[in-house]
Amino acid sequence: xxxxxxxxKTAEIRRAEILEDARRQHxxxxxxSGMAFLLEFVKEHTEIRDILECGTAVGYSAIQMALVRWDxxxxxxxxxxxxxxxxxxxxxxxxxxxxxxxWHTDAARFETEQIYDLIFIDAAKSQYRRYLEHFMxxxxxxxxFVFDNLNFHGIVDHPELSSNRSTIQMTHKxxxxxxxxxxxxxxxxxxxxxxxxxxxxxxxxx
Ligand SMILES: C[S@@+](CC[C@H](N)C(=O)[O-])C[C@H]1O[C@@H](n2cnc3c(N)ncnc32)[C@H](O)[C@@H]1O
Numbered sequence: 756x757x758x759x760x761x762x763x764k765t766a767e768i769r770r771a772e773i774l775e776d777a778r779r780q781h782x783x784x785x786x787x788s789g790m791a792f793l794l795e796f797v798k799e800h801t802e803i804r805d806i807l808e809c810g811t812a813v814g815y816s817a818i819q820m821a822l823v824r825w826d827x828x829x830x831x832x833x834x835x836x837x838x839x840x841x842x843x844x845x846x847x848x849x850x851x852x853x854x855x856x857x858w859h860t861d862a863a864r865f866e867t868e869q870i871y872d873l874i875f876i877d878a879a880k881s882q883y884r885r886y887l888e889h890f891m892x893x894x895x896x897x898x899x900f901v902f903d904n905l906n907f908h909g910i911v912d913h914p915e916l917s918s919n920r921s922t923i924q925m926t927h928k929x930x931x932x933x934x935x936x937x938x939x940x941x942x943x944x945x946x947x948x949x950x951x952x953x954x955x956x957x958x959x960x961x
């Protein structure tokens with residue numbers, strides 16, 4: 756029997772609408788299989804409570820992560836003012852404004868003393884190395900870093916799929932970052948090439 760209240764059902768329907776609207780507007784929210792993987796990961800690792808997300812878009816992934824458990828807290832960073840406004844509206848409508856804070860900022864310039872349990876990187880793809888170094892100060896041994904879009908729709912491994920010069924340059928940077936991550940001995944990294952758009956999970960070990 757479905758024990759959800761009508762309020763919960765309304766919130767669930769609204770979340771499906773957020774996703775549908777975003778996809779209709781070609782806003783790049785995380786792929787379904789990537790999202791499912793990330794949520795399962797957060798659920799399994801019960802030590803995760805404080806999350807930093809780089810790249811809010813309309814707030815969909817931040818909302819989903821905050822809903823994993825009642826005590827999850829998410830700081831999420833977004834550079835685009837229209838996205839920030841829409842994300843804040845969506846988060847408010849889900850009753851999550853006390854647990855999710857949307858910061859209107861370039862992720863690479865965000866300064867806080869907070870130490871996070873999970874840092875989810877999903878903003879400018881060419882800047883992943885910069886974000887990693889920048890947010891070392893907000894991590895501790897044991898902090899998880901999750902990186903999305905490491906395949907960039909297959910173009911990272913098959914640059915011939917694109918004829919756009921800036922896309923190819925960006926995917927070269929992603930490949931360089933991917934190779935870096937796998938050899939960075941501050942972390943234990945597992946790359947999941949077939950999950951979502953290519954996800955890496957790195958655990959800081961020193
Ligand atoms: C892939 S979308 C994020 C999707 C979101 N995590 C989700 O799955 O619901 C990437 C977002 O990062 C934002 N972005 C790009 N560069 C950024 C930067 N330097 N700092 C913060 N946000 C940035 C974009 O405006 C875009 O909204």
